[in-house]
Amino acid sequence: ETEEEFYRLKGMLNGNIKILGNPLAQFMMLTSPKLLKNFPYFDKIFHAAMKNSDNVKEFLEHQIAEHMKRFSVEGEPEEATNYVQAFLMEMNKREKNGDVGDFTIEQLRNMCNDLWGAGQETTTTTTNFGILYIMTHPVVQQKMQAEIDRVVGSERKVSLNDRPNLPYTNAVCNETQRLCNLLPQNLLHRTTKDVFINGYKIKKGTTIVPQISCVLFDQKTFPNPETFEPERFLDDNGKLRRIDEFVPFSVGKRQCLGESLAKNELFLFLSNLYHEFKIRPSDPNQTLETINGFAAQPPPYKCNVERRIPIIH
Numbered sequence: 001e002t003e004e005e006f007y008r009l010k011g012m013l014n015g016n017i018k019i020l021g022n023p024l025a026q027f028m029m030l031t032s033p034k035l036l037k038n039f040p041y042f043d044k045i046f047h048a049a050m051k052n053s054d055n056v057k058e059f060l061e062h063q064i065a066e067h068m069k070r071f072s073v074e075g076e077p078e079e080a081t082n083y084v085q086a087f088l089m090e091m092n093k094r095e096k097n098g099d100v101g102d103f104t105i106e107q108l109r110n111m112c113n114d115l116w117g118a119g120q121e122t123t124t125t126t127t128n129f130g131i132l133y134i135m136t137h138p139v140v141q142q143k144m145q146a147e148i149d150r151v152v153g154s155e156r157k158v159s160l161n162d163r164p165n166l167p168y169t170n171a172v173c174n175e176t177q178r179l180c181n182l183l184p185q186n187l188l189h190r191t192t193k194d195v196f197i198n199g200y201k202i203k204k205g206t207t208i209v210p211q212i213s214c215v216l217f218d219q220k221t222f223p224n225p226e227t228f229e230p231e232r233f234l235d236d237n238g239k240l241r242r243i244d245e246f247v248p249f250s251v252g253k254r255q256c257l258g259e260s261l262a263k264n265e266l267f268l269f270l271s272n273l274y275h276e277f278k279i280r281p282s283d284p285n286q287t288l289e290t291i292n293g294f295a296a297q298p299p300p301y302k303c304n305v306e307r308r309i310p311i312i313h
């Protein structure tokens with residue numbers, strides 16, 4: 001609702017990302033949180049994570065209650081202008097018909113939690129990495145700007161319709177996602193039956209953590225995996241190359257639900273930002289070293305931003 005509230009929630013989510021990135025927290029999640037929470041040190045991690053989650057829940061419930069209060073004072077708007085309003089309006093409609101179904105406050109709170117935790121935090125952090133990588137690679141920045149200037153010009157913003165015509169810019173977005181390796185450990189999964197892999201038996205009910213990093217940093221598919229090279233996503237004709245091992249959203253039935261939204265956001269934000277501005281790091285020795293956690297974070301950085309085309313309205 002306000003900038004201050006936005007950063008409060010972001011702080012809470014970041015807190016949990018740090019806690020869950022701790023190897024002991026990972027170990028606890030992989031084995032038995034119920035048992036290990038009774039042991040020294042694990043109990044601290046467990047309670048810190050629970051406290052953070054409770055704070056997030058409380059924050060979201062407060063925001064939802066504020067919306068409901070506004071509804072009761074001002075009445076429902078003719079058309080919803082945000083997700084919470086739309087959900088509450090549907091809930092009220094169903095309530096009048098006697099069956100709310102899944103449209104409950106608890107469901108709304110959990111949806112908001114997912115949209116923030118899985119949706120907002122991931123995309124903004126990846127974008128943040130993108131800004132850093134592009135500004136510290138001036139040749140990439142120039143190539144991307146030249147492509148956008150050629151295809152879009154300087155009198156309008158880049159739109160999603162331009163996406164197929166901007167292969168280099170798409171390659172920059174892909175390489176940003178590959179190198180930042182946002183969710184290095186992926187989410188926990190559990191085998192639903194006995195499985196054999198390379199002669200090893202993994203029993204039914206085993207918790208497993210698919211390692212996205214091993215695939216995104218595989219030398220065979222991505223030579224010099226530690227370097228930022230958007231060209232690896234282009235073929236000899238400069239067209240965008242599909243690489244099956246590019247799996248930042250994981251694979252399978254439970255792969256990320258928000259993939260297309262996230263890719264569109266990343267493309268629109270980075271292309272428009274660098275179309276309008278030339279950005280240089282304030283520190284010529286700016287590090288790219290990632291801060292580890294359940295989700296990776298870019299190192300803090302400062303930059304100089306210079307307008308390169310007139311303001312587009």
Ligand code: HEM
Binds near residue numbers: 187
């Ligand atoms: C750069 C941005 C994003 C990345 C890198 C990312 C990555 C992932 C990954 C690796 C998973 C785990 C898949 C698995 O369990 O194997 C996941 C799950 C999920 N993501 Fe994303 N995600 C991003 C953005 C989003 C957005 C924008 C949304 C929604 C608006 C979203 C919603 C979800 C949901 C709901 C799941 C759980 C799916 C399920 O368990 O069935 N994500 N994401």
